[in-house]
Amino acid sequence: MNVLLLGSGGREHAMAWSIAKSDNLDQLFIAPGNPGTAQVGTNVDLSLSDFEAILEFIEDKEIALTVVGPEKPLVDGITDFLEEKGHKVFGPSKVAAQLEGSKEFANEFMKKNRIPTADFQTYSRKEFDKALKVIKSKDEYPVVLKADGLAGGKGVFICESAEEVEKRLDELKEDERFQKAAQKLVVEEFMKGEEASVFVISDGKTAKILHYAQDHKRIGEGDTGLNTGGMGAYCPTPVIGNRMLQRVEKEIILPTISAMLLDENPYKGILYCGLMITEDGPKVVEFNCRLGDPEAQAVLPALESDFLELMEAAVNEELNQKEVRVDDNYRCCVVLASDGYPTKYEKGKEISGLTDVSEDALVFHAGTKEQDSKTYTDGGRVLSVVGAGESLEDSITNTYREVKKINFENRYYRSDIGAKGLKYTS
Numbered sequence: 001m002n003v004l005l006l007g008s009g010g011r012e013h014a015m016a017w018s019i020a021k022s023d024n025l026d027q028l029f030i031a032p033g034n035p036g037t038a039q040v041g042t043n044v045d046l047s048l049s050d051f052e053a054i055l056e057f058i059e060d061k062e063i064a065l066t067v068v069g070p071e072k073p074l075v076d077g078i079t080d081f082l083e084e085k086g087h088k089v090f091g092p093s094k095v096a097a098q099l100e101g102s103k104e105f106a107n108e109f110m111k112k113n114r115i116p117t118a119d120f121q122t123y124s125r126k127e128f129d130k131a132l133k134v135i136k137s138k139d140e141y142p143v144v145l146k147a148d149g150l151a152g153g154k155g156v157f158i159c160e161s162a163e164e165v166e167k168r169l170d171e172l173k174e175d176e177r178f179q180k181a182a183q184k185l186v187v188e189e190f191m192k193g194e195e196a197s198v199f200v201i202s203d204g205k206t207a208k209i210l211h212y213a214q215d216h217k218r219i220g221e222g223d224t225g226l227n228t229g230g231m232g233a234y235c236p237t238p239v240i241g242n243r244m245l246q247r248v249e250k251e252i253i254l255p256t257i258s259a260m261l262l263d264e265n266p267y268k269g270i271l272y273c274g275l276m277i278t279e280d281g282p283k284v285v286e287f288n289c290r291l292g293d294p295e296a297q298a299v300l301p302a303l304e305s306d307f308l309e310l311m312e313a314a315v316n317e318e319l320n321q322k323e324v325r326v327d328d329n330y331r332c333c334v335v336l337a338s339d340g341y342p343t344k345y346e347k348g349k350e351i352s353g354l355t356d357v358s359e360d361a362l363v364f365h366a367g368t369k370e371q372d373s374k375t376y377t378d379g380g381r382v383l384s385v386v387g388a389g390e391s392l393e394d395s396i397t398n399t400y401r402e403v404k405k406i407n408f409e410n411r412y413y414r415s416d417i418g419a420k421g422l423k424y425t426s
Contacts, residue, residue: 007069036365204266
């Protein structure tokens with residue numbers, strides 16, 4: 001079959017790489033793609049917001065399945081748009097994607113369906129001052145502030161003091177990045193525990209766990225500083241044992257899929273369950289309507305099942321006939337970023353050492369561009385380097401050995417990806 005993959009980041013390079021291995025694939029197109037995706041398919045210059053142009057391309061190239069990588073087109077309703085025209089899409093509907101598109105929607109959904117999560121309160125943009133007064137009166141820190149809408153992974157702030165709350169509220173009001181996302185504010189209790197991500201594929205009725213990982217969101221070593229889109233990940237995470245995974249499935253995944261089906265909004269696609277493993281058990285930090293980035297770069301190479309076949313089965317509501325298989329290796333993914341990310345950073349720095357990386361490792365492109373047969377930085381998160389090993393420690397060692405071979409001016413990366421998991425394996 002001919003497949004169109006929408007997106008241009010490290011996640012989409014990992015998805016393209018995984019799809020390209022399928023015996024069911026004829027041609028793979030990626031829109032708009034990046035220099036990495038061009039190695040496994042054909043990049044197409046299409047805007048993800050131009051649904052009509054995407055439709056025209058699908059019909060021209062006889063695309064049998066469109067796979068949506070990032071969240072924004074899903075939240076904007078691309079699945080509904082294309083399905084109404086008779087085309088198959090892997091990704092949830094506009095309403096189902098609100099589990100990520102609106103923090104308020106997700107929290108109210110979980111409250112209604114008794115899915116464990118943090119206590120929360122929602123405020124309109126006009127009520128930010130009221131929110132500040134309520135937070136100050138409670139005097140309980142840390143406290144979590146979330147922009148209600150999509151903010152590229154940067155709309156969540158964990159505040160340690162009233163002064164920081166005030167600063168972040170001003171930022172949510174004044175910063176152009178949050179003008180649309182912060183029309184509403186969700187204030188949540190801070191949950192103590194270890195974070196983990198569980199990835200689920202669903203056809204609306206059947207849900208199967210793909211894998212589970214731990215992401216590293218903060219920019220600084222030891223999980224300090226601003227939240228980012230993600231600075232690294234590893235899988236499987238020993239934070240979740242077999243018994244805990246069973247609880248996640250019973251208490252979170254199945255109730256979510258069942259409730260969406262009962263609400264006549266069946267959830268088809270990838271459900272990302274961002275969790276906090278607390279003393280009381282697993283609780284939802286956030287839902288995402290797609291694979292995580294950079295977790296996808298660690299998770300997809302572990303998948304022994306045919307990824308394209310699984311997605312096709314999900315679209316056709318035949319997932320109950322498929323088996324999800326992953327290998328026994330650990331994988332560590334380290335993001336190489338431009339210094340200054342997630343705020344201001346420079347682009348256009350030449351990248352060297354890509355050809356020196358071992359064949360046993362993988363390098364997924366994100367913020368890169370090619371010019372005159374050379375590769376340059378073109379974003380905040382530039383590359384993801386993934387190494388494997390029989391133990392978590394081996395996978396970390398193997399990854400950082402390859403990381404050191406790649407260089408560009410103002411390169412930045414965290415040197416502690418996976419370190420939290422080691423204390424569970426020692």
